[in-house]
Amino acid sequence: MASSNDNSNEPLWVVVETNYPTNYGCNRGRNWSRAAMIVRSDRSRSDRTYPSRDEAVKAARAKRNRNDFFTDACAPDPNDSDYDSEDYEGSDDSYEYQFSNTDEPPWDSADLQNWDNDEEVRFEVMTVAEFEKQEADDAAYVRRERMRHQYEGTIEHVILGMQIKDAGRVFYTQPPSPNSIKAELEIFDYEVEDDGETEKKGNYVPKKVDIPPNASSIKSLMYKGGDAFQKYTRKFRWEKISEETEDAKAKDFEASGLLCILKACTSLEELHIQCTNFNTFISPVLLLKMQTAAPHLARTLKVLSIRSPLQLEPDALAWISDFERLERLDISDAFSAEFYQDNYDYDCDHRTMSRPYDDQMMECIRSLTHLKRLDLGYGDGESQRHLYNYMLGRNIVSELEERSSYGDFEFTMNYFAKPEEWSSMTRKKAARYHALVKVFEDETADEDIRAMAEEELKTCPTCKNPAAKRCTGCKREFYCSVTCQKSDFKEHKKVCVERFN
Numbered sequence: 001m002a003s004s005n006d007n008s009n010e011p012l013w014v015v016v017e018t019n020y021p022t023n024y025g026c027n028r029g030r031n032w033s034r035a036a037m038i039v040r041s042d043r044s045r046s047d048r049t050y051p052s053r054d055e056a057v058k059a060a061r062a063k064r065n066r067n068d069f070f071t072d073a074c075a076p077d078p079n080d081s082d083y084d085s086e087d088y089e090g091s092d093d094s095y096e097y098q099f100s101n102t103d104e105p106p107w108d109s110a111d112l113q114n115w116d117n118d119e120e121v122r123f124e125v126m127t128v129a130e131f132e133k134q135e136a137d138d139a140a141y142v143r144r145e146r147m148r149h150q151y152e153g154t155i156e157h158v159i160l161g162m163q164i165k166d167a168g169r170v171f172y173t174q175p176p177s178p179n180s181i182k183a184e185l186e187i188f189d190y191e192v193e194d195d196g197e198t199e200k201k202g203n204y205v206p207k208k209v210d211i212p213p214n215a216s217s218i219k220s221l222m223y224k225g226g227d228a229f230q231k232y233t234r235k236f237r238w239e240k241i242s243e244e245t246e247d248a249k250a251k252d253f254e255a256s257g258l259l260c261i262l263k264a265c266t267s268l269e270e271l272h273i274q275c276t277n278f279n280t281f282i283s284p285v286l287l288l289k290m291q292t293a294a295p296h297l298a299r300t301l302k303v304l305s306i307r308s309p310l311q312l313e314p315d316a317l318a319w320i321s322d323f324e325r326l327e328r329l330d331i332s333d334a335f336s337a338e339f340y341q342d343n344y345d346y347d348c349d350h351r352t353m354s355r356p357y358d359d360q361m362m363e364c365i366r367s368l369t370h371l372k373r374l375d376l377g378y379g380d381g382e383s384q385r386h387l388y389n390y391m392l393g394r395n396i397v398s399e400l401e402e403r404s405s406y407g408d409f410e411f412t413m414n415y416f417a418k419p420e421e422w423s424s425m426t427r428k429k430a431a432r433y434h435a436l437v438k439v440f441e442d443e444t445a446d447e448d449i450r451a452m453a454e455e456e457l458k459t460c461p462t463c464k465n466p467a468a469k470r471c472t473g474c475k476r477e478f479y480c481s482v483t484c485q486k487s488d489f490k491e492h493k494k495v496c497v498e499r500f501n
Contacts (some may be wrong), residue, residue, distance in 0.1 A: 011127040012049040013056035015063060018042070018122045022110070025118040030381055035145040038138045045131050056125045060105055069109035069121045074100075151452045154445070158435035160418070167419040169303065170220045170270050174416055183220040183272060185212060185265070189229055189257040209257035215264035220303075222272045223258050230277040233286055262294040270303040278309040281336070287319035298324055307417070308333035308377065317360035321367030329368065332377025332417060337390035355393045362396065371409045374400065379415030426491075433457075433476055462488045471496060 020041040023030045032040070046063075050056040065074045106124040109117070126134075161179040164171045170183045189209055212218070262268070273282075291297065301323045306312060312334045320329065339356035365371065376397075378387045388394045397413075404411035412418065422428050439445055440453040460467040460480040467478035471485070474496045479485040485492075 010051060011129060012051065013053050013125060014049055014128055014131055015046040015056055015060040016124040016126060016131055017044055017046075017063065018124070019119055020122065021119050022117055024115045027118055029385055033145075035142050038142055043135075045128075049128060053125060057105060060107075060123050060125050061101065064107050064123050067109075067121060067123075069117075070107070070112070073112055147448055147452070150446075151449050154439055154449055155432065155435045155453070158438055159431050162431050162434065163419040163422070166422070169419065170222070170272060171417070171419050172222070172272070183222040183270065184218045185215075185220070185261075186222045187224070187257060187261055189223065189225045209260055211261060211264045215261070216266045218265045219267060220270035220272075221261065221265055221268055222274070223261065224274045224276065225258065225280070226276050229258065229275055230280040233280055233283065259289055259293040262290055262297065265294070266296050266300075268294075268297065268300055270305075271297075271301060272303075272305040273310060274307060275310050279311070280309065281311050281313055282306055282316050282334075283313050284315045284319050287316055287322075291319070291322055298322055301325060302327045303330075304328070305330035306334050307331070310334055311336040311338075314339055314356045314360045317357065317364040321364045324368070325370055326368050327370055328373045328375075329364075329371060330375040330417070332375050332414070333383065334377070335387065335391040337386065340390040353393075355388075355391055355396075357392045358396050361392060362399070365400070365403075373410040373412070373420065375412050375414065375417065376400075377413065377415075379413050384413070429491075437476060460484050461492070 018041055020037060021027055021030070021032065023032065046059065048059070050059060064070050106122055108120060108122045110120040110122075157177075157179075160173070164173075164179050164181055169181065171179075171181045173180045187209060258273070262271075302325055304320065304323060304326055307330060312331060313336075320326075335357055341356075365374070376392075378384050388397070400411045403409065410421070422431070436453045436457050440450055440457060442450070457476070458467050458478045459465070460478065462484035463480060465480050467480040467484075469479050469481075469485075471477040471479070471492070477492060477496070479488070
């Protein structure tokens with residue numbers, strides 16, 4: 001019975017039940033951080049408190065025995081009020097239960113090693129004061145991690161603006177921001193409602209694309225399609241290109257605003273294609289039409305970006321290789337699991353079996369001899385598992401990473417698009433210092449973030465201790481002593497000069 005004496009110095013005990021996500025089952029391969037585990041776990045204490053630990057343990061054992069995660073793993077407890085001897089009648093007396101009626105908490109269902117579980121449950125016994133302290137510590141840790149994440153995001157946003165400016169190429173941030181560098185020509189090829197004279201009211205017709213007078217000198221193009229583009233590309237789904245139909249398919253390009261504008265842009269170096277509609281596929285037939293309508297692209301095009309929600313058919317990768325001067329290919333998150341076919345051979349090693357995009361991906365890379373950067377996307381663990389299971393084999397990604405390490409080209413798998421990285425470590429350090437100063441001096445920024453920036457600025461780069469003395473050259477770097485400043489001078493003098501300039 002729970003104690004009713006509030007003035008007692010004896011601690012009150014509670015049963016704590018925690019449901020937490022696993023790194024197996026549907027979460028296979030997930031590496032949960034402490035903050036993510038805290039946020040995703042469901043932790044609760046019993047409403048009832050107990051005057052002694054023994055009573056709390058007894059109550060916890062009863063809850064464990066009735067929990068579905070521990071079914072058939074706990075020895076029957078005759079002292080349990082819910083114990084029914086008929087449930088155990090006829091059972092083998094020699095059966096060894098994994099959990100007995102004398103073992104001590106904590107008890108974790110993960111010890112049963114059921115690798116299909118997406119979550120597990122843990123029972124603990126502790127005092128009310130211990131539970132409240134753990135809850136407060138966890139809440140404080142999550143707040144610190146969120147603030148740290150927000151702080152790093154603010155610094156990275158400032159650095160991203162520097163990278164975009166230095167790269168000098170077209171770049172669209174997600175979400176849109178002042179850091180974006182727009183293409184010379186932007187075409188929004190959506191559909192508009194018809195006036196009802198030629199079509200029934202409510203139907204839609206493609207918007208007419210106007211060709212600008214300076215189209216022949218335009219270097220970069222952003223084409224963003226809508227329903228019209230989706231309907232146009234849908235006509236070519238699953239079609240195979242044959243010699244008999246190749247010419248006819250290639251010459252019929254007037255119905256597409258994209259092909260019309262590509263024909264006019266004879267100096268185009270950067271082509272960015274986007275679509276507002278999901279399930280819009282880039283097929284080999286469409287790429288054939290692009291190359292036939294604008295054969296100059298094979299010589300002039302250096303950057304091609306086809307990002308999600310657009311999706312590439314596997315065979316379309318082989319046709320991309322015809323743009324032989326490509327230096328950067330951005331196909332982030334543009335693969336589809338629709339082309340995966342399970343052979344139902346459960347004896348084979350599914351880790352090495354071929355995926356729909358394997359051969360085409362390697363053929364494309366081998367053909368693009370001028371390629372300097374490949375952006376594949378799929379930057380988080382969940383999307384990578386989906387990629388490896390249904391679209392592109394892990395061994396192919398490993399080969400791309402290996403070629404990147406040899407310096408053949410830069411290979412990225414980022415959650416968001418990023419510009420070219422700086423190769424100079426000195427430039428990277430200088431950029432971070434500039435970002436820290438900009439955030440610290442921004443009076444409109446969050447006060448906590450400004451304080452974190454100031455703290456990092458006043459950290460000695462040599463020993464990582466708090467510093468109070470500034471470099472007299474750049475007035476930015478802090479050191480704790482002359483000794484640390486002399487130790488860092490060989491590296492800092494490059495950064496110091498760059499900042500000074």
